[in-house]
Amino acid sequence: MFMARTCGSHSQTTGPRLRDVAQRLFARHGYAAVSMRQIAAEVGVQAGALYNYIPDKQGLLFDLMRTHLEDLLAAWQAEPHGAGPLEALEAFTRFHIRFHLERPDAVFIAYMELRNLEPENFAVIEGLRKRYETVLEDILSAGKQAGVFTLPDTKLAALAVIAMLTGVTTWYRDDGRLSRDRVARIYWNMVRKAVGA
Amino acid sequence: MFMARTCGSHSQTTGPRLRDVAQRLFARHGYAAVSMRQIAAEVGVQAGALYNYIPDKQGLLFDLMRTHLEDLLAAWQAEPHGAGPLEALEAFTRFHIRFHLERPDAVFIAYMELRNLEPENFAVIEGLRKRYETVLEDILSAGKQAGVFTLPDTKLAALAVIAMLTGVTTWYRDDGRLSRDRVARIYWNMVRKAVGA
DNA sequence: AGGTTATCTGAACGCGCGTTCATTTCAATC
DNA sequence: GATTGAAATGAACGCGCGTTCAGATAACCT
Structure with a gap:
């Protein structure tokens, strides 16, 4: 019929x-x-x-999350990193905000549905997330060694900065008071000061 | 039987x-x-x-979330606020981290289950959350007016700081590398610098 | 034009869901 | 020891779940 x-x-x-x-x-x-x-x-x-x-509902969720995180890592690789640690941190900040604001749904899922992953799937996703955290940690570490950043704890600083930047996705609206560029500039300003540069 | x-x-x-x-x-x-x-x-x-x-499952969720946020607001009222904006911000930072690390489950629910609330329940919870954000915003606003803080955008700074501080709950472990006090101290250091004080 | 194959339908499977309620149980009171 | 009433049982309700699969359909290939 x-x-x-x-x-x-x-x-x-x-x-x-x-x-x-x-x-x-x-x-x-x-x-x-x-x-x-x-x-x-x-x-x-x-x-x-x-x-x-x-294959099944779980496989669908896993596929969405894995694709998102692989896209994230690949996009950062393709991004101009800048010369020194300060430039790299600015590039990372602006990249993170831009990338995340462009796919709010994928971001939401990647952060909220971790607990609905079966253990082996969770391990894969967690590994990808760790790799991304390491990207920022390496930048901060290099900057600290070069004397550009002042950080009591590099690992905590990385986690704090990522949490702060990702938080943008929870309140940003396209028809809101500020443009994406304006938001990125303001956040970069805060990040720069927070790491003592 | x-x-x-x-x-x-x-x-x-x-x-x-x-x-x-x-x-x-x-x-x-x-x-x-x-x-x-x-x-x-x-x-x-x-x-x-x-x-x-x-009354039903939804009422149970709503009750958990409302109780948590009311406890949060009441606990801040009972907290010594300090003399000036800088002291108030330090008090807020330490309070927020301590309070949230003491009830990780309630925090998780309050942030992750908003979308499972029926509209009228959501409105109540969202109102309480706003009230708490305003607490920080008022501190930052006073500090800016007093010339103690340097902030390009008070509202964004409040959201950024809260996101950064709440992020602690996603990785902190009691048997981890750092004590709660140590974490609070490090974060306060970053917050202070981020607001330009 | 006819055969092949990827794609979709529609029905079925067993199961667990949130919720209700008549009945049973038992601590507290008289 | 009888009465009371709060609290819990256990069965039942209709429903939607994730998943499977035989059969129907239409686009593609020769």
């Missing part, structure tokens, strides 16, 4: 759409609170069809 | 136990992922008995 394929468009699109929809719904309502049938409805398909693209 | 009450102890304890257990499980696995039957099992009771103490 109904069409097995959407008229005029290849089902090449169902895979990406599934991930888009899942990302939005997981971010909005939480992984545990969203059903496969809700996702399927928004994709425009029956629930069973989703399993042509994912 | 089974006892309706636990031998020797009044059921006076079931209410508090219910909240304790729910808080721990919600923090660990998330509100949507925890069932009333799981909570009941840990309390040592059948699921139906829980409804002698709560």
